[in-house]
Amino acid sequence: xxxxxxxxxxxxxxxxxxxxxxxxxxxxxxxxxxxxxxxxxxxxxxxxxxxxxxxxxxxxxxxxxxxxxxxxxxxxxxxxxxxxxxxxxxxxxxxxxxxxxxxxxxxxxxxxxxxxxxxxxxxxxxxxxxxxxxxxxxxxxxxxxxxxxxxxxxxxxxxxxxxxxxxxxxxxxxxxxxxxxxxxxxxxxxxxxxxxxxxxxxxxxxxxxxxxxxxxxxxxxxxxxxxxxxxxxxxxxxxxxxxxxxxxxxxxxxxxxxxxxxxxxxxxxxxxxxxxxxxxxxxxxxxxxxxxxxxxxxxxxxxxxxxxxxxxxxxxxxxxxxxxxxxxxxxxxxxxxxxxxxxxxxxxxxxxxxxxxxxxxxxxxxxxxxxxxxxxxxxxxxxxx
Amino acid sequence: xxxxxxxxxxxxxxxxxxxxxxxxxxxxxxxxxxxxxxxxxxxxxxxxxxxxxxxxxxxxxxxxxxxxxxxxxxxxxxxxxxxxxxxxxxxxxxxxxxxxxxxxxxxxxxxxxxxxxxxxxxxxxxxxxxxxxxxxxxxxxxxxxxxxxxxxxxxxxxxxxxxxxxxxxxxxxxxxxxxxxxxxxxxxxxxxxxxxxxxxxxxxxx
Numbered sequence: 327x328x329x330x331x332x333x334x335x336x337x338x339x340x341x342x343x344x345x346x347x348x349x350x351x352x353x354x355x356x357x358x359x360x361x362x363x364x365x366x367x368x369x370x371x372x373x374x375x376x377x378x379x380x381x382x383x384x385x386x387x388x389x390x391x392x393x394x395x396x397x398x399x400x401x402x403x404x405x406x407x408x409x410x411x412x413x414x415x416x417x418x419x420x421x422x423x424x425x426x427x428x429x430x431x432x433x434x435x436x437x438x439x440x441x442x443x444x445x446x447x448x449x450x451x452x453x454x455x456x457x458x459x460x461x462x463x464x465x466x467x468x469x470x471x472x473x474x475x476x477x478x479x480x481x482x483x484x485x486x487x488x489x490x491x492x493x494x495x496x497x498x499x500x501x502x503x504x505x506x507x508x509x510x511x512x513x514x515x516x517x518x519x520x521x522x523x524x525x526x527x528x529x530x531x532x533x534x535x536x537x538x539x540x541x542x543x544x545x546x547x548x549x550x551x552x553x554x555x556x557x558x559x560x561x562x563x564x565x566x567x568x569x570x571x572x573x574x575x576x577x578x579x580x581x582x583x584x585x586x587x588x589x590x591x592x593x594x595x596x597x598x599x600x601x602x603x604x605x606x607x608x609x610x611x612x613x614x615x616x617x618x619x620x621x622x623x624x625x626x627x628x629x630x631x632x633x634x635x636x637x638x639x640x641x642x643x644x645x646x647x648x649x650x651x652x653x654x655x656x657x658x659x660x661x662x663x664x665x666x667x668x669x670x671x672x673x674x675x676x677x678x679x680x681x682x683x684x685x686x687x688x689x690x691x692x693x694x695x696x697x698x699x700x701x702x703x704x705x706x707x708x709x710x711x
Numbered sequence: 712x713x714x715x716x717x718x719x720x721x722x723x724x725x726x727x728x729x730x731x732x733x734x735x736x737x738x739x740x741x742x743x744x745x746x747x748x749x750x751x752x753x754x755x756x757x758x759x760x761x762x763x764x765x766x767x768x769x770x771x772x773x774x775x776x777x778x779x780x781x782x783x784x785x786x787x788x789x790x791x792x793x794x795x796x797x798x799x800x801x802x803x804x805x806x807x808x809x810x811x812x813x814x815x816x817x818x819x820x821x822x823x824x825x826x827x828x829x830x831x832x833x834x835x836x837x838x839x840x841x842x843x844x845x846x847x848x849x850x851x852x853x854x855x856x857x858x859x860x861x862x863x864x865x866x867x868x869x870x871x872x873x874x875x876x877x878x879x880x881x882x883x884x885x886x887x888x889x890x891x892x893x894x895x896x897x898x899x900x901x902x903x904x905x906x907x908x909x910x911x912x913x914x915x916x917x
Contacts, residue, residue, distance in 0.1 A: 475883070475884075491901070513887040514888060515888055517885075
């Protein structure tokens, strides 16, 4: 590490004001603070300085995503070889999946960070590390066969329109990763929905598929009223089902959730209240029971689709979610309710999680405002007596 | 004097643009800009209606009782809109069908009422006429930019002609379905406002 530090100190003057590469100052700064905790010293007043900063926070989120990602990579291979009816070993499946998933990750990071760096240079800001997580989330919520240029276009759109126009990291109203997915969902629906996009190679008509094999996700099966074909709870929990790359394994997502909760980075309130909201909504549907979809049990509903992934990694985004404690409960609860409502009642959108979170993102400031106002009013009443 | 008229004509195109600066007429600019042809027809219709209603109201301005001025303005505008609508139906029937209700809705277009109230009621007919033309041009320009982008990226055509070579589609290019939906028009307007304000710093509000 000493060697790295010395090297950075040596080239640093080049990037400072008047140096050879002063235009690339924020780029250098980004790499330096990524490698080392900045040795900032507080000048005035007493402060408690924790070693955890934005970069460290983001790194932990990325670490918590890794189980789901690794499983997703293996699952891409597993689903592909199951669809064409071949049996191959663990490593071959993983390698196949790696070759499919890795380019998407690279494209997402390169295009997103490219935009971030350009904006940082133009606006003379520091490069913010918010994209470290978004760049990892974007590939994980994409279907595996998504064309790479679409990922690039969607990422650029999401970073510019979702983040930079509002002032960069920390100012965005919407979760950039979900915005990228929503962009592809509405702009190129044929690549983001249907039965053929979730398993690699299935959309290619020349691929020989095993007789009777369907690439439909559990949610699509439910929307088509084919409830008998839905995989068992165990399969959906472990994650050997078709779906977006990172969302299938509920086990891996729960490991990630545990990391986030233990390190105190994601809000347990939001996660729990979202699950409570969803379960209450499903129980209401069960009571109504107007059609077969409404009769699906809560456990099965929670295991299907991207609900859990959205709750753990998307809804808890510290920027676009609510900030107050009461607000978090309301926000999470409404996400749970809305996602199940869209899922069951609106046949056009098999998965409601993305739209539910984006909708509640836009309501988050309003919820916070009323929570704060309620508190102000309560305290005013107390003093008025 | 000539100089004054020129500025009446050119100011609404950039610094006092009805859509991006005065923020009037957003509704129709989202609704009719999927393709260029209807968008431009719409722009020209609005320009004609604005110009003539401005001129007519301006020449009547001293005789209109203040309390019923909105009704009088609406009568004049409605008459002009019906004339334009009939002409469109007679000569460009398919475009008129595409525009459907939006030609009729020119009556409620904020640009018209805005210009009548802000300009025609306090100026002479000829400057009012020029002001109407200028605002119509500004409106048409923004409509042209939005519809060009939306038609090119959303349908791969311009003015109904295919411009994106079939090779692109074979290579995996696809039309962007989001461009067909109104939200994208709003985002494009936002981007236009962004570019315009970064070029003209005096437009930035504090």
